[in-house]
Amino acid sequence: MGSASNSIAIHWFRQDLRLSDNPALSSALKSGRLLPIYILDEVNAEDAQIGDASRWWLHHSLMELNRSLKGNLRFYRGDATRILPKLAAETGAGTVSWNRCYEPWRIKRDTAIKEMLKEDGITVITENGSLLWEPWEILKSDGSPYRVFTPFYSQGRLNGRLPREPIAAPASISFAPADKYPETVDLAELNLLPRSNWTLKREPDWHPGEAGAQAQVRYFLENGLNGYKIRRNFPAAENRSRLSPHLHFGELSPHQVWHALSFKEHMPELDDDIGNFKTELAWREFSYSLLFFNPGLSNVNLQQKFDSFPWRSDAAALEAWQEGRTGIPFVDAGMRELWQSGYMHNRVRMIVSSFLSKNLMIDWREGARWFWDCLVDADLANNSASWQWVSGTGADAAPYFRIFNPVTQGTRFDPNGDYTRKYVPEIAALPNKWLFNPWEAPTDILEGAGIVLGQTYPAPIVDLKTSRRRALDAFSDLNDSRKAGVAS
Ligand SMILES: Cc1cc2nc3c(=O)[nH]c(=O)nc-3n(C[C@H](O)[C@H](O)[C@H](O)COP(=O)(O)OP(=O)(O)OC[C@H]3O[C@@H](n4cnc5c(N)ncnc54)[C@H](O)[C@@H]3O)c2cc1C
Known part of the structure; x- marks a missing residue:
């Protein structure tokens, strides 16, 4: 192993795509000349593969990071447990650093890598970034x-x-020689840009x-x-x-x-x-x-009693929800914002998730999966915890009987209708009074606004009142059967 000035320090960028306030990067810089790498590890991610919107973001973010690193970022694709120890051995690196991640699959993988590197006599630095x-x-x-x-x-x-206190960005970085390291690929070869028919319509809104x-x-x-x-x-x-x-x-x-x-x-x-x-x-x-x-947070109800909840299987309703065609304007506005921008406002996230898991009584995991694929901020912790919170299955959950009414919520939080009109333009001509409940509007108002329900805009796929009752009944049955189970 050489002196700090000529030994190589690999910094493995993961969920820390920045130079400033990057504790593990700062430590690595004290240990040698920097070899910065990124590994797209789809092998260990198993069922936590990142979705299309996040892939788009990641591509652009890596491009920016590489620019800040003056083109020195090396890209890899594959199993990090194989790539990283091999790279460290081949470059003779004395140090490998990374900032900790908390997803269960990453913890498992990183623990294994740390062991391997230590066995090879390499110093491993991990920090909270x-x-x-x-x-x-x-x-x-x-x-x-x-x-x-x-x-x-x-x-x-x-x-x-x-x-x-945040740590300043390094004033200068001494990079490891720009050799052609084995198995390096170009950013484009990570194939992060969307493969499906999805395109972000509002790309200019974001600056990854x-x-x-x-x-x-x-x-x-x-x-x-x-x-x-x-x-x-x-x-x-x-x-x-x-x-x-x-x-x-x-x-x-x-x-x-x-x-x-x-x-x-x-x-x-x-x-x-x-x-x-x-x-x-x-x-x-x-x-x-x-x-x-709770490493099973993305998949396991934190309240076990929900394991026997009678979630409905309704492919047509799920698709209408995903595509913003439920006929409930505030819900449709949110789902279309998500599809077009990769983002949805927090209040609207609460409303559309309550609508799916309660009014439609569709399993929250279906909704979480859709969000995972469509959100540019898709995050295993935030997404899973929030879905469990709204659907009532979480440990610290909104009470199950709290079912958001998308009509009153729209009236209250989008009082001028600007948000709803932006994403549901086909009903934009409706006066505010009927914007959130067009099915209740008098015929002449609908005609005046050029709307034929079921043709120019869907009729609601569920009755809000009846579906709310259905969800509350299912919930109270669940509690009753549990009580009966305890008593028997
Ligand atoms: C069903 C559902 C799914 C969600 N999925 C995600 C997700 O995948 N990724 C994600 O980052 N957030 C998620 N959230 C939480 C929240 O909606 C978003 O963090 C927020 O809307 C992001 O917008 P913002 O940065 O403008 O938020 P701001 O209001 O500006 O909040 C600032 C920051 O605080 C954090 N934050 C805010 N609210 C929450 C919250 N309820 N839970 C956890 N962190 C929060 C976020 O990091 C956010 O960027 C979800 C919420 C719901 C109801």
């Missing part, structure tokens, strides 16, 4: 994990350490990569933070950060976001907005804790 508090840092006094958000957050905030992430934080602090607490619920408003894909791919760390807020903390009128925004960041932390302590 993506969470304010790692799951094992926030525990109840008896050492067990929290299953409810509020105490989790107050424990983290009040008793945990404060999120660390570290620079785009930092610009987005600045934009949000100036244009979206003021009023966030209330206005974050209104999908037509600017008061949401749209940082989720940047955080998911680690183009920006939560520490950077947390500390960026401190530049606004001298403005007392923003206290509530800042507090509320930090709470949302903490929901992300909580989801990661849930995933870490």
Whole structure:
């Protein structure tokens, strides 16, 4: 092994596609000349293969990262447990570093790789690059994990350490020689760009990569933070950060976001907005804790009683939901936003997921799968925890009887109808009063707006009242049968 100045330090980029505030990268730079790599590992990912929208994002993010690394990023495709030890041996690297990931398949794989590298005498550096508090840092006094958000957050905030200060980007990087390393492929050969008929219609709205992430934080602090607490619920408003894909791919760390807020903390009128925004960041932390302590989160009901819930199998309804053709305008607007932009506003995510799992009584896992494929921010922890929360199967779940009414929700949170009209233009001419419930509009109003229900826009695929009742009955049957089971 050579001295630090001429030995090679491999940094394995994963969910940390940035140079600033990258603890494992900073450590690697102290250990030798940098050989930065990215491995698209579809072998170990098994059923957690990333979806099309995320692939699109990843392609562009890697392109940006490679640009920041002056073209030195090496790309690999395949089984990381084979590629990484081999590369380390062939280059004679003394150090391999990465920031920790928390998906069960990654933990299993990374543990195996770490062992292999250590056996080969290589120093392995792993750091926390993506969470304010790692799951094992926030525990109840008896050492067990929290299953409810509020105490989790107050424990983290009040008793945990404060999120660390972000680390500056390296002033300069000394790269390993630009040899042709074995098995390197070009970015294009990762084949990340969509294979299906899906294309992001609103690509210009997004700027994947570290620079785009930092610009987005600045934009949000100036244009979206003021009023966030209330206005974050209104999908037509600017008061949401749209940082989720940047955080998911680690183009920006939560520490950077947390500390960026401190530049606004001298403005007392923003206290509530800042507090509320930090709470949302903490929901992300909580989801990661849930995933870490419940590795089956994406597939297993956290409340076991739901294992016998009579989910309906209804392919036509599922397809109508996916395509934004349910005839319920606020639901359709959300599903079309998702398809066109790879994103959906949080409030609308709650409404469409409640509609699927409750009004349609379709298994939440069907919805989670669709989101996984369509979201640019698809995240195993956040997606699984949120679906379980809305559908009522989660540990800390919205009570099952809380079934969002998409008509009242639309009226309340899209009062001018701007969001709904944007995504459901075929009913745009309806007056606000009937925009969210066109099936109840008088015939002359429909005619005046050029709408023929069932032709120019679908008639609703379910009656909201009846389907709500059906879901509540199924839920109370579930509880009754459990009670009977306990009694017998
Ligand atoms: C059914 C459903 C599925 C979801 N799937 C995902 C997903 O795959 N990936 C994802 O990042 N978020 C998911 N969310 C959570 C949330 O909707 C998004 O994080 C948020 O809408 C992203 O927009 P934003 O960055 O503008 O949010 P902001 O309101 O600006 O929030 C800032 C950040 O806080 C975090 N955050 C906010 N709300 C939540 C939440 N409820 N749970 C966890 N973290 C949160 C995100 O990282 C977000 O970027 C889901 C929510 C629901 C109801």
